[in-house]
Amino acid sequence: MKCYFQGCVEKGTTKEHIPPRSFFPDGEKTNLLTVKSCEKHNGAKSTNDLYVLAQICMNSAPSNRAREVFLNKVAPQLSYNNDALRKMLLEGSYQVDGGVAYAVNIERFDEFFMALSCGLIFKSQQAQLPSDYHISHIYHRLVHEPDEQRDAIETGIDEFYDEEPLDFMAFGNPKTHNERIYTCEIHGLPKFQGSITIVHRFFGVFKVTSMLSRLVSFNNDDPSQPTSQH
Template sequence: MNIQTCYMCDEPAITREHVPPLCLFPEAKDVLGLNLRNDLITVPSCDVHNSCKSKDDEFLMVSIASVVGNNFLGYLQTQTKIDRALRRKSKDFLQKEIVRNMQHQVIKSTSGKKYPVLKGNPNYERLEKCFEHIAYGLYMHEFGIKFNGNIKMLLGFVNYNDPNTKNMMGLVKEKFETEEKPKEIKGKNPSIFKYQFFEPDAFGLIGLVMTFYGGTEIFVAFQASDFKDPKNLLAMELIKAGIPTFVDMGDKTFEFNTKKE
């Protein structure tokens, strides 16, 4: 008997997990009758990595659907399903669970229309945990095997305060746009979720870009367990050591550990 194992661990799979979580896809009643749950991706899962992470799934939905720059469907999700979920929570749920140092602000669109927004520090660690599960699930769906190794991740929708991280975000985006060899953009419901894998680079790293609600981007690099850092990744070690470093990518130069007046 061929027993499948979980997409995240070596336990036997007893169920299937939606990747991304089902709750991210709006119900027809909330989006003008549209069917945005066509051919959703599922992967084999143990119980721990499926039903036992429902709170993380809800956290992710509340955290990203209303990100500034998302499409109208993300806005509708915020005004319907997320609004209903928040009404069931305590008054300080957003402050405690979603956005730290929360502030209410109003922004204007290019047409002059005003929108209320929340500004603050997201729960990075929990967000990365949620996106890690999705990335591992997509890897199994794409390649048919569980990924063994580590992943590196940057959240494209987060405004990082650290200059080095900001520049690394720019470097990663430029690398994906100019040097990586993309595969087909996939996702049966692209207005809610789409993803794109990239061919392994010269070092064997496999890139992945995930996009939620048309505007929330996550950049992922899969590093296999047998991966050995090549010597010409010296720049990354210099950056970690705090040494001023300049990295050319495409026609741009990115500076790290440099102090500007």
């Protein structure tokens, strides 16, 4: 079987956890999902896992189990490897009234959610995301510079995909089990018939919407008629 990652032609010789094991408290292994992965993509996002987990916990606490997971999974790693994780989190931070605001490395988030989205698609379909899909992400809980047009679009997307997928948009269910840690819903026509939306929820409050848009090109004989890119 091929590796789970979009476009990878290598065989899946190892198992990749989606989300990573570090997101779940010890003793909750029944909640772990795995997909086949090549060696490269098994470790492709490993440097981002704890960084993303720390940021999600800090932007979710004290809700649900975010504080527990931070203390048990993130805090012990802050001093490891010459304070590497602590330095990563502090990069770009600044003082605010009553504390510190931590900047977010969106590139790390994008890499993490790219891999997570590919894993969820593979788990639900037993097939890679086709190469004619582009993935982008909306991080609803992260603070950014005000932009009325963008904010309106993101709010609309947030509200539209806030319910379970409609029957005809039930793309597939990877069967996440632990709603107090992580759940997801996948909206899209089955068998890759159109664009796909994945709604991730961490600790019940940190929401990320992954937009898997199918790219199209125009037919040379009739530019008004789009055709799927392959």
